[in-house]
Amino acid sequence: MSAVKGSTQYSLKVVPHRPARRFLIVLMLLLVVVVCIAGAYFAGYWQGTGTQSNALQQLERLRVELQDSQAESEQLRQQVANLSLASEVDQYASEEVRTEVMELRQQIASLETDISFYRGLMEPSESNSGLTIGDVNLVETSQAGRFSFKVVMQQLATNHQVLNGTLNVDVIGRSNGGVTRVPLYQLSDDIDSEDIKLRFKYFQNVEGELTLPEGFEAQKLELSAQAAGRDGGKVSKSYSWLVEDR
Structure with missing residues (x-):
């Protein structure tokens, strides 16, 4: 055969036809791919299992820490409540004791006054005997401008006899810019x-x-x-208008 001028000439090689070998190569490649995929799957599975286990352990540890924190917080809250209650109890007890002390002091003062009063009645001094004006008390009431009053008249003597006499009480104050005297019976x-x-x-x-x-x-x-009587004594006293609270 004559060659055509200007075209490329290729060498030809004859090889035997082996379809089984080709199939075997393809099968081997498929097996390699399957093994690689399975290896990657199991590697990811084991890695994921390990990560999940660590996560579960960490979650459990956090749960325990949360429970411990809650228990500690509740304990601290209870301590604060106990301290607050103790403080209130101490304050109440202190106030109660203070009140009792004040009441006892008032009772003692009242008893001392009574003792002095009765001692003066039974054992008067030479310069203080006969008709005497004792305590004078003014106490406000719930009504404005209205007051309760109490005047104690005494007889200081070593030998007490029934005393007769009279008492005049006047309230002195200011009204309409001037000084006014009003007898008690008018008020x-x-x-x-x-x-x-x-x-x-x-x-x-x-x-x-x-x-x-x-x-x-x-x-x-x-x-x-x-x-009253020929030798009847007379006594006069003036007291400032001092009103006690109810």
């Missing part, structure tokens, strides 16, 4: 006369309630007592 329904009758052996209380006129500013009380 109190408990007193029916300007001359309050006295009759006692040891002491007599003159008490009741009085109401001040509107616009009247009380400043003091003036008391004057006169014992």
Whole structure:
């Protein structure tokens, strides 16, 4: 055969036809791919299992730590509550003790006053005997301008006899820019006369309630007592208008 000028000439080689070998090569390649895929799967599985196990362990540890923290927080909260309660109890106890002490002091003062009162009745001094004005008390009431009053008249003597006499009580204050004197009987329904009758052996209380006129500013009380009889003594005293709380 003549060659065509200008075209490329290729060498030809004859090889035997082996279809089984080709199939075997393809099968080997498939096996290699399957083994690689399986290896990658199992490697990922074991790695994932290990990671999950670590995560579960860490989660369990965090759960335990959370429980411990909650228990500690509850314990601290209980301690704070106990301390707060103890503080309130101490404060209440302290206030209660303080109140009791004040009440005891008031009782002692009242008893000492009573002792002095009765001692003065039974054992008067030479310079202090006969008709005497004792305590004078003014206490406010729930009604504005209305007050309760108490005047204690005493007889200081070594040999007590029934004493008769009279007591006059005037309230001195300012009204309409001037000084005004108002007898007690005009301010109190408990007193029916300007001359309050006295009759006692040891002491007599003159008490009741009085109401001040509107616009009247009380400043003091003036008391004057006169014992009956030729040798009856007379005593006068003036007290500032000092009102005690209820």
